[in-house]
Amino acid sequence: MxxxxxxxxxxxxxxxxxxxxxxxxxxxxxxxxxYCTPHIISRYPSNTPSSLKARFRELLDSLPDRDFDLRLSAEYMLDENFERMITEEEPLSHDGTHLLVELPQFRLPNAWMDMLQLVLDRGFIPVLAHPERYGKIMPPEELAALSTRGIRFQGNIGSLFGLYGKTCQAVARQFRKENLYLWWGTDAHNASMLKKLRL
Ligand SMILES: [Fe+2]
Known part of the structure; x- marks a missing residue:
């Protein structure tokens, strides 16, 4: 995912x-x-749904066989360009319903809750990527409470095994125990990271 x-x-x-x-x-x-979920974030201003669709098409065309079901979605950062990015073009979502969003790890952005509300108002279900990694911006209880406001969670498999440290691991295990995760994902950026995961 x-x-x-x-x-x-x-x-x-x-x-x-x-x-x-x-x-x-x-x-x-x-x-x-x-699901390919490239970052849509101010740091990569050329990433838009249309530019990513073009690259995705290029990837599909260059694969020798089609025995692996690749789909395109995105991981949207809740930053200063977020509102524009989800209104200028039809956003890239998993299955047309769920929109994968992330928060920065060291600073909670202004109006982050308004941005999540905007996702809901546009008819999508926001799925917050790796909430277990946000210990520096919000206590786990506050994060968990988001699940009562229509926001779903996607956990990183590596978090369960301590890939991002002990605190993150403990939160991931706790959230899993509380059945808070809708999805799991590798969040793989490269082959060596993937090799570290116990899948
Ligand atoms: Fe990611």
Whole structure:
């Protein structure tokens, strides 16, 4: 539900070969497909739904076989451009219903709740990427309370195994125990990160 295997658009796969390596590893671990969720964030201003669709088409056309179900969505950062990014063009969402969004890890942006409300008002269900990683901006209880306001969660598989540290691991395990996660994802940016995951 969340990975950065689409090459050349963010801090994930750099080259087509990188994309292929990630796909091979996922297949070897029994995955039948993946959502490509490149960052749509001020840091990568050229990433728009139309530019990402073009690169995605290029990726599909360059794969020798179609035995891996690749789909395109995105991971939207709740930043100063977010409102524009989801109104100028039809946003990239998983299945037309769920919109994957993320928060920065060190500073809660102004009006972040208004941005989540905007997602709801536009008829999408916001799915907050890796909430277990936001310990520096919000206490876990406040994060957990978002689930009562129509916001769903996507956990990173690596969090469960301590890839992002002990605090994050404890929160992920707690949230999982409380059944707060709608989705899990690798959030894989490259093959070496994927190799570290116990899948
Ligand atoms: Fe991500």
């Amino acid at each position: 969340h990975c950065h295997l689409l090459w050349g658009v963010d801090d994930g796969a750099h080259t087509l070969q990188d994309s292929r390596d990630i796909i091979s590893l996922l297949k070897a671990r029994g995955f039948h497909g993946a």
